Amino acid sequence: SQKIEQNSEALNIQEGKTATLTCNYTNYSPAYLQWYRQDPGRGPVFLLLIRENEKEKRKERLKVTFDTTLKQSLFHITASQPADSATYLCALLFSGGYNKLIFGAGTRLAVHP
Amino acid sequence: GAGVSQSPRYKVAKRGQDVALRCDPISGHVSLFWYQQALGQGPEFLTYFQNEAQLDKSGLPSDRFFAERPEGSVSTLKIQRTQQEDSAVYLCASSSTGGDTGELFFGEGSRLTVL
Numbered sequence: 001s002q003k004i005e006q007n008s009e010a011l012n013i014q015e016g017k018t019a020t021l022t023c024n025y026t027n028y029s030p031a032y033l034q035w036y037r038q039d040p041g042r043g044p045v046f047l048l049l050i051r052e053n054e055k056e057k058r059k060e061r062l063k064v065t066f067d068t069t070l071k072q073s074l075f076h077i078t079a080s081q082p083a084d085s086a087t088y089l090c091a092l093l094f095s096g097g098y099n100k101l102i103f104g105a106g107t108r109l110a111v112h113p
Numbered sequence: 114g115a116g117v118s119q120s121p122r123y124k125v126a127k128r129g130q131d132v133a134l135r136c137d138p139i140s141g142h143v144s145l146f147w148y149q150q151a152l153g154q155g156p157e158f159l160t161y162f163q164n165e166a167q168l169d170k171s172g173l174p175s176d177r178f179f180a181e182r183p184e185g186s187v188s189t190l191k192i193q194r195t196q197q198e199d200s201a202v203y204l205c206a207s208s209s210t211g212g213d214t215g216e217l218f219f220g221e222g223s224r225l226t227v228l
């Protein structure tokens with residue numbers, strides 16, 4: 001079965017630095033990968049989608065890379081701010097998965113002033 | 114409405130009770146998903162609807178769980194004879210696409226606590 005791994009430990013960084021979060025997966029290659037942000041007590045909010053034939057995607061201060069050889073995605077937040085503190089989830093859709101997004105456990109990011 | 118609406122936000126049930134959780138997706142969204150999220154974990158897929166058709170229910174943990182979307186809009190997730198292990202946040206999400214899933218819009222979730 002598919003397995004998705006995200007850093008289980010919280011990531012603590014200083015304001016203004018770049019935060020880098022990792023998502024690794026095993027077995028089959030996904031058709032695409034999404035990143036979501038989740039605040040405590042709230043539902044996840046979509047951030048970015050990257051397809052299997054794309055290497056990199058950017059949106060404002062966010063950047064996502066997708067390496068299907070390493071079976072890994074990296075999620076970067078540049079010039080981080082305390083408001084970026086949240087849990088970040090990666091989610092994969094595998095071919096033949098019939099619209100079933102599989103989520104990782106998430107990594108909690110804390111940006112300190 | 115402007116977003117996905119779920120009710121109730123919080124539900125406390127005694128073990129053995131039946132519960133019903135409601136989801137109002139974004140108007141016109143074809144796809145509707147239910148996920149279960151335990152504390153400190155990511156959302157786990159339960160079931161998927163395309164309009165009124167339940168196309169995938171492979172994630173429902175037991176036959177005590179049942180979901181419906183009779184008119185292709187509002188959906189209800191029902192849990193019969195609740196057990197303590199059913200305690201979790203139940204998230205509903207909708208999407209405008211019927212095939213290749215794009216962005217999912219999530220509700221705020223219904224937190225179920227079974228005593």
